[in-house]
Amino acid sequence: MLPETFFVATGIVLGMLTFLCLYRAVIGPSAPDRVVAVNVIGTITLVILVLFAFIYGRTLYIDVAIVYAMINFLSTLTISRYLEKGRVTG
Amino acid sequence: MILLDMLTIAAMAVGLFFLTVGVVGLLRFPDVYTRMHATTKCDTLGAASVLIGLGLYSGDLFTVAKMLLIIVFIFVANPTAAHAIAKAAYLSGEKPYEGTLEDAYGGDLR
Amino acid sequence: MxxxxxxxxxxxxxxxxxxxxxxxxxxxxxxxxxxxxxxxxxxxxxxxxxxxxxxxxIRRDERIPSPKALLPYLSYLGHLAVEIVKANIHVARLVLDPRLPIAPSIVKFKTGLKGEVAKASLGNSITLTPGTLTIDIKGDTFYVHALTREAAEEVRAWHMEKRLKEVEDAA
Structure with missing residues (x-):
């Protein structure tokens, strides 16, 4: 019983951490700062998704987490490409 | 399985600590490059540590394998993403903060 | 077709x-x-x-590494794990220190590694290890952002690069 309680507590702490990241994403000051903050939110969300899989006993969430990790990586690359070159394609 | 539960909780506590340190670093450090130091290192190990803890708890082979896949993926993807953001930040004109001692990159770009 | x-x-x-x-x-x-x-x-x-x-x-210009490279590669991964844990404790100390004792700098150094994958691995290893973050790789020159003076000195002659060189030579 103890680990399940700990999972829920971990989930709550991680949720609070995403709000702290959101603070950095809102105040910036520059665009790369926001990208870094959003990337961290993505990593924490990934961990929360896996925690969900264990709290609710549904392994499906782990597959969602795998796809989420890939989308998080791709979106970060795309946004930094846009910042660097002013366009996404080419 | 009290020992395995203890290991799970220990690994997750370590992971939680490092994730928290990463976020505190994101809030405290003075410019985007130093912030990235805190987030890439601590987030990668923190997330991996929490996932290792959960993997110990699950006891299902496929679940453990999927956890390992996620861990390997974030160990490759996080530094690569940080590299992309750092380069983009520099090339989009983000200056390192005034305490920076030496800037070999800016000199070579000119 | x-x-x-x-x-x-x-x-x-x-x-x-x-x-x-x-x-x-x-x-x-x-x-x-x-x-x-x-x-x-x-x-x-x-x-x-x-x-x-x-x-x-797998890109057309990359060779498939030979199985002989596996042993040096595993040794490289083992050392990398130790370095990553050291890096995290190092960063945690800096972040939680109330004085925030950082002295950042951007330094450059040249590598002897040839392959693209080896260089990318070195870049990622540098990012994950104490106080350093790869900003750009141009040819064989690495541009590294270092958090402290010691980290900047250490990355120029780094023992992990020699380990990657061994892997590359065996492959």
Whole structure:
């Protein structure tokens, strides 16, 4: 019983951490700062998704987490490409 | 399985600590490059540590394998993403903060 | 269409086999099922994808490393794990210190590594280890952002680069 309680507590702490990241994403000051903050939110969300899989006993969430990790990586690359070159394609 | 539960909780506590340190670093450090130091290192190990803890708890082979896949993926993807953001930040004109001692990159770009 | 009927070179075949194995393993992992139907569909899908787009997974100018490189590579991974833990404790100390004792700098150094994958691995290792973050790689020059003076000195002659060199030589 103890680990399940700990999972829920971990989930709550991680949720609070995403709000702290959101603070950095809102105040910036520059665009790369926001990208870094959003990337961290993505990593924490990934961990929360896996925690969900264990709290609710549904392994499906782990597959969602795998796809989420890939989308998080791709979106970060795309946004930094846009910042660097002013366009996404080419 | 009290020992395995203890290991799970220990690994997750370590992971939680490092994730928290990463976020505190994101809030405290003075410019985007130093912030990235805190987030890439601590987030990668923190997330991996929490996932290792959960993997110990699950006891299902496929679940453990999927956890390992996620861990390997974030160990490759996080530094690569940080590299992309750092380069983009520099090339989009983000200056390192005034305490920076030496800037070999800016000199070579000119 | 020409590519479809052309006879395939041995290294092309090897590349295709490696990507088939990787894709099939990934399929098994995601489907989490070992019954014949799942395996048959997975093999067919992996074969189709690796036949037509194996050069997306492994580029044409990259060689498949030989199995001899496995031992140095494992030793490299082991040392990397130790370095990552050290890096995290180092950063945690800096972040939690109320005075925030950082002295950042951007330094450059040249590497003796040749392959693109080896250079990318070194870049990622530098990012994950104490106080350093790769900003750019141009040819064989690395531009590294270091958090402290000591980290900047250390990265110029780094023991992990020698380990990667051993892996590259064995491959």
């Amino acid at each position: 020409v590519a479809m009927v052309r006879r395939r070179l041995p290294e092309e075949r090897a590349r295709s086999m490696v990507s088939l194995a990787a894709l099939f393993l990934f399929w098994i992992l995601l489907s989490s099922a070992l019954d014949p139907a799942h395996i048959a569909v997975g093999l067919a899908a992996a074969a189709l994808v690796s036949r037509f787009s194996s050069d997306l997974l």
